[in-house]
Amino acid sequence: MRIIERVSEMQQQAEAWRHVGRRIALVPTMGYLHQGHLTLMREARNHGDEIVVSIFVNPTQFGPGEDFERYPRDMDRDRHLAEGAGVGVVFAPSVAEMYPDGYQTFVEVMEVTRPLCGQSRPTHFRGVTTVVAKLFNIVKPHAAVFGEKDFQQLAVIHRMARDLNMDVQVIGHPIVREEDGLAMSSRNAYLTGDQRAAALRLSRALDEAESMALGGETRGAVILEVVREQLGSNGEVRIDYAELRDPETLKSVDEMKGPTLLALAAFVGRTRLIDNRVLRCRAR
């Protein structure tokens, strides 16, 4: 497995692969890899001959006061995990390589970035779309695989790729969970034992909402009331948002008429966690 730190070297490698007809699949990550990431890498093998994992803690997607500085990093461990998952190249540029002096260009998706995480973190998605556009131009993938835990991120990237005619297949992969249901996230490393237990409320709230929807409940307000109760019964968990949305446009849904995204974000201590599920109505 090769580690590439330079943009120009990665572009040359990508061109060389494409020249001989090799398909490239990219898994963009911020590192501190967990089973969720490794699942994305296995999925990538279904879409490419050459698997590239990017590891880059992207400063432009963190707001002021967020956890850019303390975001967990462990390149040695990541390298071994990626190698074990059959990755050919880890692309791991420095911040200066990605955003040199004088940098001033951003890619912005409008409507679909506004609600949910976009409301809590107003410059977040501009950072995400900018870095993903850069990674697509650097790695030149035929396909790119993203986890559905960041559901809105995936919707935003789908929208960007379609709008800007990026010739990249954007693939979402279902959330990977711990045995007890907690969605895997590098940020779970921040949690104390008590917080880890409290964090379970997110996936349990999703389970409960799913049961209600399957049981025939279609009223958004009724479902969300139960979700909020499940999440927020004491001070360890502070709800950022709990909302029902159209899975593609992310427009608000009051009454379920088809598959509907239930999206959650909550602070557990100082740690902000997200989770989601697409709820299905009972067949009529």
Next chain:
Amino acid sequence: MRIIERVSEMQQQAEAWRHVGRRIALVPTMGYLHQGHLTLMREARNHGDEIVVSIFVNPTQFGPGEDFERYPRDMDRDRHLAEGAGVGVVFAPSVAEMYPDGYQTFVEVMEVTRPLCGQSRPTHFRGVTTVVAKLFNIVKPHAAVFGEKDFQQLAVIHRMARDLNMDVQVIGHPIVREEDGLAMSSRNAYLTGDQRAAALRLSRALDEAESMALGGETRGAVILEVVREQLGSNGEVRIDYAELRDPETLKSVDEMKGPTLLALAAFVGRTRLIDNRVLRCRAR
């Protein structure tokens, strides 16, 4: 010569060329081709085996009340001119093909878009960078050729391509002028005989400033005073801006210390014309 109207068809053609090692050179235009465009197409032949000219009057780069509707169009004539210049493909999509319902993504360059045309036309460059990013993803060129008449546009596209790691060589080509000095522009078609005569003041003002700089004048205020006098002695010409700027960063220059952009924009009647020259100081 082939006319392609569909994004997917253009991408397939581009991939097929790249697969067999053909280099692609793109000349983006809004059509109503003139000698300036044809010169860009000849230049493109130095940079590619396959020459693609895009013809698309891009609505997102026109502001409210600007001339999007009345911008001159003549596809039959353009087609013949392009064919005569050795172009292999004209890419001529519809507005709906480029901006389908739900479109919501924009590419924005910050500092370098703010002065000059960016000040007079606040959403203009966002439209330009967005459509050029799309065209690069659709035509997949190795090189793209732009005229230096739109000097700021070229600086903005250089910046975008570098910042977003677009693997495209961005090439500027010197302004092509009518015999009497008027910079070629599709918008010259709007001018009446009297306006056409008055429009000459732009290139004459540039000539005069160039003589001053070569004669040893380095004070921006002194040069610009003469330029304004040359341009604006009566009501037929209304100056939009006349400024000295660094040719790369477009930062304002008070005292010339090296090659310096003199950029002009003026309304002649309702028609807004631009022109520019990079002034050189006398060797010391």
